[in-house]
Amino acid sequence: MSNLKVVFMGTPEFAVPSLKKLVESGYEVPLVVTQPDKPAGRGKKLTPPPVKVTAQEFGIPVYQPEKLKENEELKGLLEEVSPDLIVVAAYGKILPKWLLELPRFGVINVHASLLPKYRGASPIQSAILNGETETGITIMKVTERLDAGDIISQERVPINPEDNAQTLHDKLSKVGALLLVKTIPLYVSGEIKPVPQNEEEATYCTQIKKEMGRIDWRRSSQEIFNMVRAFTPWPSAFTEFKGKRIKITKAIPISGRGEPGEVVRADKELIVATGEGALRIERLKPEGRREISGEEFVRGYRVSVGDKFGD
Structure with missing residues (x-):
C-alpha cells in the first residue's frame, strides 16, 4: 500500500x-x-x-x-x-x-x-x-x-x-x-x-471567538469549570476584577454559596461564588502579568471576602 x-x-x-x-x-x-x-x-x-x-x-x-x-x-x-x-x-x-x-x-x-x-x-x-x-x-x-x-x-x-x-x-x-x-x-x-x-x-x-471567553458568574461552577478548560490556551476564560481583565487558567468546581462573582474566601485559597456552587481559582493571569496562583493573587491584589469578580 x-x-x-x-x-x-x-x-x-x-x-x-x-x-x-x-x-x-x-x-x-x-x-x-x-x-x-x-x-x-x-x-x-x-x-x-x-x-x-x-x-x-x-x-x-x-x-x-x-x-x-x-x-x-x-x-x-x-x-x-x-x-x-x-x-x-x-x-x-x-x-x-x-x-x-x-x-x-x-x-x-x-x-x-x-x-x-x-x-x-x-x-x-x-x-x-x-x-x-x-x-x-x-x-x-x-x-x-x-x-x-x-x-x-x-x-x-x-x-x-x-x-x-x-x-x-x-x-x-x-x-x-x-x-x-x-x-x-x-x-x-x-x-x-x-x-x-x-x-x-x-x-x-462554530468558530471560537475571543468574546466567548467572558465568564458569566451566574452560570454554575461546573459550566464555568468546563469553560476554563475549553478556552485554555485560547482565547482563555476571562473576567474583570477592580477594573482589570483577569484570565483564569485553572479552577476547580466546589460546593459553596454567595452572590455570583462574590469572593467567599480569600486566604491560602481564592474561592468565588457562582450561580450554583463555587469555584476555587487555582491559577490566573492578570492582564500584562505572568500567571500566578490564587494565593499569590489574594496577596498581591489585596483581595477580601465580599469583593466582586465580573464588575
Missing part, C-alpha cells in the same frame, strides 16, 4: 502528526497544500504554518494558495502529481468539487470528534464546553457539505476532568495520525466500506 501517492492538505499543529506518520509509513507525499504564512506574535512577524515547517523538514514541495475555488495553478499542480488520495487534516477551507473528484480514491479527512457530533470548526473546545467525558477521531470521506461525508473509521478518546483544549488537542492529533495510517490500506483495498452519517444525530460547532 505504501506506494500510494498521497497529497496532504493541512495547516495547524493538529495536522503535523498526520503528515509525519504518512511520510514515516512510506507513503509518497509529492505535495503539501497549506494556508499562506500569517503575521503572528507581538511583532506581527510573517510566520509559516506548522505543516509548512514540517513539510520543508521532509523536503516536500509546499503550495500555499489564497483561494482554492477557481485556482488553475493548483489544478495544474495536482494533475501533474496525479495523487491516488488526498488527505485533509484541519486545512481550514472548504474544498471545491473539482478537487474532490480528482484523486482515484477521493479525499479523506481527519476530524477531531465522533461524527456526526460536532461538525464544524471547534470540535475539541465544544466537547469540553458541553461537559462530554469522551470524544474521538473520525476518518471520513470529504464531500461538498461540511463534515457530512461517509465515516470510514473512528476511535474513541476519553476526556479527563483535568484535560483542557490543549491537552485534548495533543492526544487527539496523535490518535488521528495513527488511525489515519491504519485506515488508509483498509480503505483503498475495499476492506472497509464507508458508512453514511446519521443526519438526525448531527450537531454543529
Whole structure:
C-alpha cells in the first residue's frame, strides 16, 4: 500500500502528526497544500504554518494558495502529481468539487470528534464546553457539505476532568495520525466500506471567538469549570476584577454559596461564588502579568471576602 501517492492538505499543529506518520509509513507525499504564512506574535512577524515547517523538514514541495475555488495553478499542480488520495487534516477551507473528484480514491479527512457530533470548526473546545467525558477521531470521506461525508473509521478518546483544549488537542492529533495510517490500506483495498452519517444525530460547532471567553458568574461552577478548560490556551476564560481583565487558567468546581462573582474566601485559597456552587481559582493571569496562583493573587491584589469578580 505504501506506494500510494498521497497529497496532504493541512495547516495547524493538529495536522503535523498526520503528515509525519504518512511520510514515516512510506507513503509518497509529492505535495503539501497549506494556508499562506500569517503575521503572528507581538511583532506581527510573517510566520509559516506548522505543516509548512514540517513539510520543508521532509523536503516536500509546499503550495500555499489564497483561494482554492477557481485556482488553475493548483489544478495544474495536482494533475501533474496525479495523487491516488488526498488527505485533509484541519486545512481550514472548504474544498471545491473539482478537487474532490480528482484523486482515484477521493479525499479523506481527519476530524477531531465522533461524527456526526460536532461538525464544524471547534470540535475539541465544544466537547469540553458541553461537559462530554469522551470524544474521538473520525476518518471520513470529504464531500461538498461540511463534515457530512461517509465515516470510514473512528476511535474513541476519553476526556479527563483535568484535560483542557490543549491537552485534548495533543492526544487527539496523535490518535488521528495513527488511525489515519491504519485506515488508509483498509480503505483503498475495499476492506472497509464507508458508512453514511446519521443526519438526525448531527450537531454543529462554530468558530471560537475571543468574546466567548467572558465568564458569566451566574452560570454554575461546573459550566464555568468546563469553560476554563475549553478556552485554555485560547482565547482563555476571562473576567474583570477592580477594573482589570483577569484570565483564569485553572479552577476547580466546589460546593459553596454567595452572590455570583462574590469572593467567599480569600486566604491560602481564592474561592468565588457562582450561580450554583463555587469555584476555587487555582491559577490566573492578570492582564500584562505572568500567571500566578490564587494565593499569590489574594496577596498581591489585596483581595477580601465580599469583593466582586465580573464588575
